């Protein structure tokens with residue numbers, strides 16, 4: 620893959636993956652700078668329950684169940700008419716991530732699950748695209764800069780006990796507004812620095828925020844110090860991108876539901892699965908599907924392994940349910 624050379628006077632193209640509370644604040648701040656093009660990618664829709672954590676959006680966006688990427692595009696175009704914005708309502712996965720990022724100069728990762736963070740990292744290392752990774756869980760948040768070939772990548776710090784802060788890459792608690800603001804501001808500052816940095820010097824410190832105690836720390840993640848032999852950035856093993864880790868497409872379907880489609884169709888014996896699940900919850904089975912109710916969730920399972928998970932929009936929770944009830948069947 621060709622490395623895209625960034626110069627201070629070229630048209631800057633940024634992709635932001637994840638338009639939740641953090642992503643939307645990053646996009647909104649970026650729109651006030653001289654960015655020529657932003658590609659917003661998010662698979663989710665705004666629901667009434669999101670109101671508290673998405674203060675940027677308008678009331679009608681929630682009532683109409685507007686896709687987050689579209690609502691954010693409209694909002695930014697009102698505030699900053701000069702920036703060209705493309706909104707893509709899609710689940711980011713191994714089949715589409717390279718095409719979403721190959722014409723981009725800088726990628727900002729604002730997703731909230733570990734698998735997608737790692738997939739984005741692999742794609743950026745593969746394509747040699749600068750990447751800003753951010754993750755927040757409750758009051759704690761972290762931000763790092765990945766310049767493939769020059770700095771550590773996300774996998775480097777995940778493999779390093781000293782460098783990895785104790786903050787889950789899967790969102791388990793609602794993010795604190797002040798943590799979101801601090802991480803968003805840091806990422807926008809870093810984004811502008813990367814796009815305009817003529818000397819090509821890059822931030823080699825991981826920023827760690829504790830919004831509850833107004834604390835801010837940094838960890839030295841200089842590549843040579845923490846991980847000289849990383850599977851991703853040294854050995855170019857892209858196991859998520861190649862489909863060796865991860866097994867399914869996940870996308871929202873209707874309100875508060877996700878559909879999971881295995882990359883390789885399976886052949887599930889529904890009566891056997893129904894028998895195994897009958898002690899765990901209510902089961903209804905026919906020749907075509909199995910409905911398993913385990914409040915607050917409901918799984919509709921098809922013989923090919925395609926599964927609708929009702930009661931969540933969190934892909935991590937949905938995958939855990941499938942793993943627990945469908946794969947093990949116990």
Ligand SMILES: [Zn+2]
Pocket residue numbers: 771772773774775776846849850851852853
């Ligand atoms: Zn690495």
